[in-house]
Amino acid sequence: MKLPFGRITTTQSQASGERGVMAFEHTAEVIRAEAALKTAGFAVRVMGPPPEMRSGCDMVVEFPLVHEPAARRVLAEVGIRPMAVAPVRAGMLAPVSLYRTTDFGDWLMVRAANMKITVEKTSGRIVNISGGGCPDVPALAEMLVGRTLAESPAPAEHGQTLCSYALELAFQEARRVLEAGK
């Protein structure tokens, strides 16, 4: 679904007023909600929840609060219902957005936050995944290692936790770097 008022830029959303956060039952739902809202044209960001909403491996979707009904409709279309919606207050944390790339000759390692993915340059084959501490990291590693970046499912499709979200960022950055090097 495309919004009738077109794509909301960050500047527009800031001008339109307050930002809100949506909390979900599972991190996997956060990842799906972010994708659905972005596709629909919302300016959204995945953030660390404010202290009173934290319980462990959490993240929330920050969005323009004024568009809450439209955002809820987008999510309902993909079968997602937020557990809670609240205005943004102090204490929100931005995710890590830095990458570090290490060149090992035939291989390239990309690190995003606490996750690292290593790929063979010529084939794009994922040869190792390291870092992280959440239980879906070993599960994702078993799914991804041995496949190429092109044929592998994106970590966000199966991940459940913040570590998988970091791995998704590293995965996409590795794709971008290899593509740029061609």
Added chain:
Amino acid sequence: MTSPWLVVGTVPNETVGLSEGICALESGQLRVGGNPALPVRRGTPALLAACCAATVTLGIPTPVALIAGDAGRGEGSKRAYAHLAAQLLALAPRGITFHYLFPDLAGHDRVFLTAQTLSKTPLLVADAGFMYAAKMSGQARDYDLFTPDAGELAFLADELAPHPFYTRGFLLAEDAQIMDLARRAWETGGAARHLLVKGETDLVLRQSQCLHTISGPRTPAMEAIGGTGDTLTGMVTALLMAGWAIPVACATAALANRLLGELTAPTPATAVAELIGHIPEALRRAIDANARTLLR
């Protein structure tokens, strides 16, 4: 009879229920009690495989493991937390190594508070997801050892961060910042009494004071290999089980892990399972080397 050492973690297979029992490494696979053998690829099986290999070298019994199948939804971890809270008093372990568990604060607190009621508080080691929960709980200073890498140390030093993903500004911390981060982590209550910080140079710290640095041999490809942090924590655990003091156990295991790199000459595409068979030799060499320096 000596009370057991318990290792708690997960395997990425949700068809595996809770398994508890004495561990054994059999033909490169891990067996927990009488349960079906588990492949050793990375994560908690890699930690346990390394620990088992090291215990054989040290001539001591292997650890007891509590393993839950959890591919990230947290349900298996929840069962492990509940089981631990219910059984810890009966098991009365002398040490616990917590590993890949969903970082659930409520689950952490139940287990931690139960451990505090034991007549003799076990030695507490935390790595991976459970370390994240231990830091977030505000109880980090009551742990004996955390084993972060440099990025995770930055998370421990950020009193607001709930997960390394949100660490402010310095997650890609360089080694030069390590001592500053360690001091901040200790002062803000985010660090255990001892830290083994994994990096280009490994550091062993007690309350932010550096006791040992281990900088060689260097094998850069080891950083890319998933599970090399797990083998390190596994060897530390084995040395602690053998009664070694925490700083010397950490320094010896760190050297042994580096010697694994030297012995196997891995590429970034090497699997951690290929390293584990070399642990006895690496550990023997590290013990010999440290006997000439640290242990004198």
